[in-house]
Each structure stands twice: as structure tokens, then as C-alpha cells.
Amino acid sequence: xxxxxxxxxxxxxxxxxxxxxxxxxxxxxxxxxxxxxxxxxxxxxxxxxxxxxxxxxxxxxxxxxxxxxxxxxxxxxxxxxxxxxxxxxxxxxxxxxxxxxxxxxxxxxxxxxxxxxxxxxxxxxxxxxxxxxxxxxxxxxxxxxxxxxxxxxxxxxxxxxxxxxxxxxxxxxxxxxxxxxxxxxxxxxxxxxxxxxxxxxxxxxxxxxxxxxxxxxxxxxxxxxxxxxxxxxxxxxxxxxxxxxxxxxxxxxxxxxxxxxxxxxxxxxxxxxxxxxxxxxxxxxxxxxxxxxxxxxxxxxxxxxxxxxxxxxxxxxxxxxxxxxxxxxxxxxxxxxxxxxxxxxxxxxxxxxxxxxxxxxxxxxxxxxxxxxxxxxxxxxxxxxxxxxx
Amino acid sequence: xxxxxxxxxxxxxxxxxxxxxxxxxxxxxxxxxxxxxxxxxxxxxxxxxxxxxxxxxxxxxxxxxxxxxxxxxxxxxxxxxxxxxxxxxxxxxxxxxxxxxxxxxxxxxxxxxxxxxxxxxxxxxxxxxxxxxxxxxxxxxxxxxxxxxxxxxxxxxxxxxxxxxxxxxxxxxxxxxxxxxxxxxxxxxxxxxxxxxxxxxxxxxxxxxxxxxxxxxxxxxxxxxxxxxxxxxxxxxxxxxxxxxxxxxxxxxxxxxxxxxxxxxxxxxxxxxxxxxxxxxxxxxxxxxxxxxxxxxx
Numbered sequence: 001x002x003x004x005x006x007x008x009x010x011x012x013x014x015x016x017x018x019x020x021x022x023x024x025x026x027x028x029x030x031x032x033x034x035x036x037x038x039x040x041x042x043x044x045x046x047x048x049x050x051x052x053x054x055x056x057x058x059x060x061x062x063x064x065x066x067x068x069x070x071x072x073x074x075x076x077x078x079x080x081x082x083x084x085x086x087x088x089x090x091x092x093x094x095x096x097x098x099x100x101x102x103x104x105x106x107x108x109x110x111x112x113x114x115x116x117x118x119x120x121x122x123x124x125x126x127x128x129x130x131x132x133x134x135x136x137x138x139x140x141x142x143x144x145x146x147x148x149x150x151x152x153x154x155x156x157x158x159x160x161x162x163x164x165x166x167x168x169x170x171x172x173x174x175x176x177x178x179x180x181x182x183x184x185x186x187x188x189x190x191x192x193x194x195x196x197x198x199x200x201x202x203x204x205x206x207x208x209x210x211x212x213x214x215x216x217x218x219x220x221x222x223x224x225x226x227x228x229x230x231x232x233x234x235x236x237x238x239x240x241x242x243x244x245x246x247x248x249x250x251x252x253x254x255x256x257x258x259x260x261x262x263x264x265x266x267x268x269x270x271x272x273x274x275x276x277x278x279x280x281x282x283x284x285x286x287x288x289x290x291x292x293x294x295x296x297x298x299x300x301x302x303x304x305x306x307x308x309x310x311x312x313x314x315x316x317x318x319x320x321x322x323x324x325x326x327x328x329x330x331x332x333x334x335x336x337x338x339x340x341x342x343x344x345x346x347x348x349x350x351x352x353x354x355x356x357x358x359x360x361x362x363x364x365x366x367x368x369x370x371x372x373x374x375x376x377x378x379x380x381x382x383x384x385x386x387x388x389x390x
Numbered sequence: 391x392x393x394x395x396x397x398x399x400x401x402x403x404x405x406x407x408x409x410x411x412x413x414x415x416x417x418x419x420x421x422x423x424x425x426x427x428x429x430x431x432x433x434x435x436x437x438x439x440x441x442x443x444x445x446x447x448x449x450x451x452x453x454x455x456x457x458x459x460x461x462x463x464x465x466x467x468x469x470x471x472x473x474x475x476x477x478x479x480x481x482x483x484x485x486x487x488x489x490x491x492x493x494x495x496x497x498x499x500x501x502x503x504x505x506x507x508x509x510x511x512x513x514x515x516x517x518x519x520x521x522x523x524x525x526x527x528x529x530x531x532x533x534x535x536x537x538x539x540x541x542x543x544x545x546x547x548x549x550x551x552x553x554x555x556x557x558x559x560x561x562x563x564x565x566x567x568x569x570x571x572x573x574x575x576x577x578x579x580x581x582x583x584x585x586x587x588x589x590x591x592x593x594x595x596x597x598x599x600x601x602x603x604x605x606x607x608x609x610x611x612x613x614x615x616x617x618x619x620x621x622x623x624x625x626x627x628x629x630x631x632x633x634x635x636x637x638x639x640x641x642x643x644x645x646x647x648x649x650x651x652x653x654x655x656x657x658x659x660x661x662x663x664x665x666x667x668x669x670x671x672x673x674x675x676x677x678x679x680x681x682x683x684x685x686x687x688x
Binding site: 021022024049050052054055056058059062063064065066067068069070071073089091096144185198199200201204205206207208209210211212215221 | 453461500502504
């Protein structure tokens with residue numbers, strides 16, 4: 001059914017279709033609407049779940065950790081400072097291989113305090129062992145949440161999945177979203193959770209035991225491998241979703257007008273809409289330009305990136321987070337992927353913009369394309385600064 | 391007190407690497423005798439977690455989970471919620487455990503949340519009065535004038551300069567159905583309280599005084615004696631409360647001067663040097679006397 005839904009409502013409805021048993025959360029802007037909608041669904045009896053409103057994000061993540069270890073489906077959501085507060089729990093959830101699904105409403109990090117969108121929060125947890133997917137619009141956010149449970153609960157993955165959605169730009173924006181009418185059809189796509197190891201009085205296991213130097217590395221290696229393997233499962237989950245529900249956004253990446261492109265813009269999240277519009281205009285004026293969308297930031301889609309960029313001249317990477325003391329984050333990883341494959345004919349230019357909710361406009365994109373033709377391997381340079389505040 | 395079956399059901403077993411004379415491991419064993427098979431336990435980071443689950447070995451014959459230092463109560467909340475969601479809560483006890491630091495310092499927030507939401511969880515704080523697992527650093531439950539490595543005695547110091555936080559009363563302030571204080575020195579009393587806690591629905595708090603051989607610096611044979619002396623001096627009042635009301639206290643048969651308790655422990659050794667030390671012992675006696683008065687121990 002096609003409906004006009006606020007992004008948060010679309011996400012909450014996607015989560016409802018997955019029928020999680022335990023949900024726990026703590027309010028933080030711009031995530032709050034998601035869990036408000038979910039708690040209303042529980043209050044109205046539209047979702048049979050234990051909804052635990054906790055006293056902090058640290059406990060929100062800990063509650064879903066404990067519940068997940070019992071073998072039930074779990075969900076939480078947060079943003080920004082809340083994510084940083086739960087970071088050690090996310091490491092722990094991943095280390096214990098618990099398939100928690102979580103929404104991250106991407107928001108800037110304090111100081112200065114700023115409630116608006118960028119991706120610094122996501123970048124801060126990129127090494128936790130959580131799978132990190134990024135949605136471009138509300139429809140993809142809805143669909144991606146259902147896929148997220150399938151990926152997380154795969155027996156060969158068993159890792160938390162974090163679905164990134166741009167704060168406000170997606171969470172608070174109304175768009176047409178086609179929701180799935182049949183929960184049975186979702187059940188067919190996403191079978192009941194079935195964990196081999198769980199807290200069960202009939203078959204007791206000890207979780208979270210001490211890993212001494214003789215075993216710790218092996219445990220981390222297993223996690224590392226599962227993350228690598230999840231590439232296949234993310235792609236499979238997207239394909240199966242397409243077969244069943246007809247919608248597809250690519251596997252780990254997606255491309256737009258890439259085939260003959262000399263210039264490629266790489267980005268994640270909602271900014272892709274603006275970029276695609278700008279690319280259409282540039283194409284009309286004869287530029288050979290296209291877009292590579294990163295749908296899975298972790299695991300990093302190295303092979304797809306290399307295949308998409310190897311014939312380009314200029315690559316423009318939109319950096320919505322900074323790495324002080326180095327430069328860009330995404331552009332560094334892309335450059336590394338190309339270097340590993342001995343491709344040195346591509347100039348990878350990382351430009352920082354859109355921090356703390358500053359708009360990224362079509363004009364920004366046009367300007368970057370013009371700049372990138374003259375520049376080489378820009379390392380996260382800030383774009384559009386106001387001189388008066390420096 | 392215990393049935394034959396209860397004493398033979400060991401769900402916290404031998405083979406762990408706790409110190410000889412460890413009163414915490416003894417208390418865990420006593421608690422698990424009562425709680426039995428249908429228990430799921432969470433554990434804060436600390437001695438118990440380290441000495442009972444060195445992978446691939448585990449002393450636990452029940453499902454057990456350790457996550458982090460400060461979230462034992464929150465993880466237990468999640469376990470309880472999952473059991474409820476599965477319709478399996480009836481007949482299963484959720485036991486959350488932590489040391490004094492994991493409970494009253496870094497874990498206080500998540501514990502308060504669990505209390506306030508009144509999860510059907512029994513939280514046990516094994517109180518040995520310092521961060522023993524990291525090598526005897528001061529916690530909020532370190533007693534007055536105790537030497538720890540971060541509240542050392544010296545020319546300008548008699549050790550920890552603050553009295554112990556009244557953690558059981560913080561629990562009671564949440565109006566949870568049951569709060570109790572027990573001691574490794576009184577196993578029957580401890581087990582009676584665990585039995586009662588097991589029968590009550592909602593959040594329960596049990597704090598157990600567990601002497602620590604390396605932290606308190608005494609001979610292993612004194613673990614039980616010291617736990618008993620803590621009670622008999624009035625320094626560690628044992629009581630039970632329902633909601634905000636104290637419903638029973640363990641009376642002191644014959645009041646023992648605090649000196650008898652202090653002199654057996656290396657952590658108070660510095661108080662037995664000169665007049666200034668004697669004056670400090672007087673202050674500790676005053677703490678004990680105030681406890682006796684406040685809780686009506688005599």
C-alpha cells in the first residue's frame with residue numbers, strides 16, 4: 001500500500017513487520033520519533049513486543065544485548081551522543097555475535113552541540129564489528145530494516161546490523177512509501193529467529209567469558225571473517241527482497257549513469273538524491289559523469305568500488321565526517337582500495353561538506369565537479385566555509 | 391534448612407580460580423544452592439567473572455552471561471524481557487550480580503533503572519569494599535580509614551577518608567519489594583534471604599559482605615570470622631526491608647569493640663600506631679555505635 005509517511009514512521013513500520021520481541025530505547029533527537037511510533041504500536045496492540053524505556057543509551061543497548069542472548073529478535077535506535085555512549089556495548093554485542101538490529105539517525109557530534117545531520121557518529125563506530133548499511137530515502141529505509149534482520153540473523157553472520165538514516169533529512173521528512181500489506185509475506189522472507197547458542201535453562205552456556213591471549217585473537221578472527229562473509233548475505237538479502245517485493249537498490253553499492261563516466265561522485269545516504277539531480281543536469285551539458293552509491297559501509301565494498309572506478313579519471317567523494325589529523329575517511333578507504341589493485345590513474349578527491357546539517361546544494365555539486373577537473377587527490381578539504389567565523 | 395536435594399544441586403561448581411578463603415565464591419555457592427537450575431545469571435566485570443569463566447572452562451552449570459562492568463542490571467532487564475516475550479518467565483529466576491564497584495559506582499545508573507522499572511530480577515552485590523579485581527582500589531563502598539592502593543595511608547592520610555555509601559538504603563529509596571543485607575559469615579541467614587527473594591516478584595536487592603583475603607590482607611582462615619565480626623561490631627548491619635520499611639534486623643548477641651575486627655586486617659594496620667591512630671579507631675567505633683542505634687541492633 002502506498003502511503004505518505006514520515007521517515008521515522010516508515011522505519012517504525014518496517015521494524016513492526018519484522019516483529020521484534022524486545023525493543024529498548026532512550027530518547028535522542030533525531031531518533032526519537034522512531035521509538036515513539038513503536039511504543040504507540042505496542043500500546044495499541046499492533047505490535048506484540050516488550051518495550052523497555054530505559055534510563056540511558058548504554059542500558060538500551062545492554063537490554064537488547066541481554067534479550068538477544070536469550071534468542072529473541074531485538075531492536076534499538078539512537079543517534080550521535082547516544083551512539084557514543086553505547087559504543088562499548090556495540091563492540092560487546094558484536095563480539096558476542098548477537099544479531100541486534102539498530103537504527104542510527106545520523107547526527108553531528110558535540111562540541112559544539114548540534115542536533116542536525118552529518119555522519120560523524122557513524123564513522124566513530126566503524127570498527128565495532130557491526131554491519132553498517134546506509135539508506136538513501138525512506139522507501140529504502142523501510143525495506144532495509146526488514147533486510148537487516150535477515151542479514152543479522154544469518155547463521156554464518158550473527159552480527160549486529162546498524163541501518164544509517166540521515167537525521168531530519170529522512171527521519172522527519174514525509175515521502176511516499178510503499179509498505180508491505182502481508183506480514184505473512186514478510187515472515188516468508190524473514191523466518192523466525194533461530195539461534196544455535198542462547199541463554200536457556202535446559203541447555204546452559206556461559207556467554208562473555210574471559211578470553212586469554214591464547215584464544216582472544218581467534219575469537220576476533222572469527223568475527224572478522226563473519227563480517228567479510230556478510231558481503232554475500234547482504235547481496236543475497238537484497239536480491240531475495242527484489243524477487244519477493246519487487247524493490248532493489250543494489251547489493252553493497254549501486255550505480256547511476258556510470259557506464260561511460262570519466263567523473264564519478266561517490267556518496268552515502270540522502271545526499272545521493274541531490275547528487276543524481278545535479279548529475280542529470282551535467283549530463284545534459286555533455287559531461288560524462290555518474291554516481292556510485294555506497295549502500296554497505298561495513299563491510300566495505302572494495303571489489304565493487306574498484307570495478308566502478310577503475311576507468312574513471314576523477315572521483316569526487318562527499319565526506320560528511322572528518323578525521324582530524326588525516327583528512328577524509330571515505331576517500332581514504334577508496335584510495336586504498338584502488339592502490340591495492342594497482343590502479344593509479346584515478347584522482348580521488350575527498351571534499352568535506354554538509355557537517356552539522358549544512359545543506360549540500362546542487363550548486364555545491366556543480367562546483368565540486370569543476371574543481372575536481374583541476375585538482376588531484378584532495379584530502380578532505382572543507383567546502384563553503386564562512387570566512388567571518390574562522 | 392536445606393533439603394538433601396538442594397545441597398546436592400551444585401550450579402556453581404569447583405574448579406574456578408578464586409583465592410583460597412574467598413568469601414565471594416562461598417556466597418555464590420550458597421546462593422546457587424537456593425536458586426537452583428532454573429536460573430539465568432548476569433555478571434558484571436570483576437573477580438567473579440574472571441575466576442569462574444576462563445574460556446573454555448566455566449564454573450556455572452546454569453546459563454550465564456557477562457557483558458561489561460556497568461550493565462549487569464540492564465542485561466538482566468533484557469533477559470527478563472526476553473523471557474516474558476517468550477512466555478517463559480514463570481519459574482525462572484533472573485540473577486544479576488556485581489561487585490561493590492560494579493554495583494554502587496559505575497553500575498549505579500543501570501541498577502537504578504532496573505529497580506525503577508521493577509524488573510523481576512534479583513540483584514546481588516558482593517561487597518568486598520574495594521576494586522579487588524584490579525588490585526584493591528577505593529570504591530564508594532570502601533569503609534572509613536581503610537587502606538587501598540588509591541586511598542593509601544601515609545603521613546597525611548589514614549586511608550579512605552569517607553564512610554561507606556549506604557547502598558541498601560539507596561535500593562530501598564526505589565520502593566522495590568525487597569532489600570536485604572546478608573553476610574558470608576552467616577550462611578543460614580544468607581540462604582533464608584535468598585529463598586525469600588526468590589519467592590517475591592519484582593526487583594530485589596541483596597548485598598552480601600564478602601571478606602577478601604588479598605584486599606583486606608588477612609589470613610585465609612579468618613574469612614568467616616571477619617564477616618561475623620563485622621556484624622557483631624555493628625559495622626555491617628544485617629537487615630531486611632520490604633519497600634521502604636525495615637522488617638527485620640539481625641540482633642547482635644554481644645557487642646564486640648571494632649578494634650577486634652580491625653586488628654586482624656592489614657588494611658587497618660596503620661591505625662594501630664600511636665595516639666592519632668587510636669583517635670581514628672574511636673571514629674570507627676562511633677560509626678558502629680551509630681549503626682547499632684539506627685538499626686536497633688541490640
